Amino acid sequence: MQMQERDAAKSGAGVILGTKAQILVVEDDVRMQKILYRLFSEQGYAVTLCGDGQSGLDAFRAGRPAAVVLDLMLPNIYGRDLCRMVKAERAGTPVVILSAISEVADKVLLFDIGADDYVTKPFSPRELLARVQAAIRRTQKAPSASVFRFGECEIDFARMTAQRAGEPATLTAHEFKLLRYFADHPERVLSREELLNEVWGYNSYPTTRTVDNQILKLRQKLEPDAAEPRYIRTVHGAGYKFIP
Known part of the structure; x- marks a missing residue:
């Protein structure tokens, strides 16, 4: 599926220093894409939608997303592998996993490869938004000295x-x-x-x-x-x- 990029409103929680922060959503379910696009765009974020792992990786490399919302069950590149690639290339970018898989062992594995949070489908849109924004805030609070x-x-x-x-x-x-x-x-x-x-x-x-x-x-x-x-x-x- 081709990547789609849509700009959100010019004000709101997604605006940082006058620039719309980008949320990269990698999700192959078109219905879920629409829900996530609406959720983040209404908060002032620019939203990039990708329907498979490879286009998600390409979009990540082409931009500087404030956060990545990532499904696990993806075509081309599996979600776990994409999470690992994102963290290897840009460790400071928050990755929030969104998936129907809820076993504890899977959660532990995801945190070991660098995922910042994990939300299980079905989910509360307000909870997902709160967790993504919290992950972004934690990244912004990181000390300047590396x-x-x-x-x-x-x-x-x-x-x-x-x-x-x-x-x-x-x-x-x-x-x-x-x-x-x-x-x-x-x-x-x-x-x-x-x-x-x-x-x-x-x-x-x-x-x-x-x-x-x-x-x-x-x-x-x-x-x-x-x-x-x-x-x-x-x-x-x-x-x-x-x-x-």
Whole structure:
């Protein structure tokens, strides 16, 4: 299906510094395309519609979308692969997955490859809009300095590279997001619920063990001794605190 680009209104939530922010929608269901176009255009966004993964990738490379709304079941390039490509080329672009697939394992996999949020069909248009706008705000709040150093670690958030004691450390896209949130809030106790909401981008999840497991992996990759963490510390009964 050929890409369609439609300009939205000249004012509203989608206007940033006088320029209409673009939402790239990659969805093969024509009926759903119309719903999403109306949803975002009424808020002042310019909307680009693509009906398959390849045209979605082409549109992404040709423009600078403020966010990508992405179905999983797509022709040509599968949604998971397209998410991975988008994040590899422009890690700061928010990707919100919209799909009927709702298994927890699929959600965890999507966050590991960098998806910023996940909304299950059927969905509330207001909820989807709120989540896309929240993902855009989180991106805009990112610190200007891309290179962050603590202890023996050097993290380049823009290039998504990490080193500890001069040796490369391989972090997933979501581990970079979690570490960046810690870097933005040093020496502050962060609850598991806050981390789920602000980093994972949704308000409820089957278990907060998701946070614990991700932090364990970060410690194993970045701490001198994961069993006795120096930087990412547990505050019992409250959450975690990052001390750079």
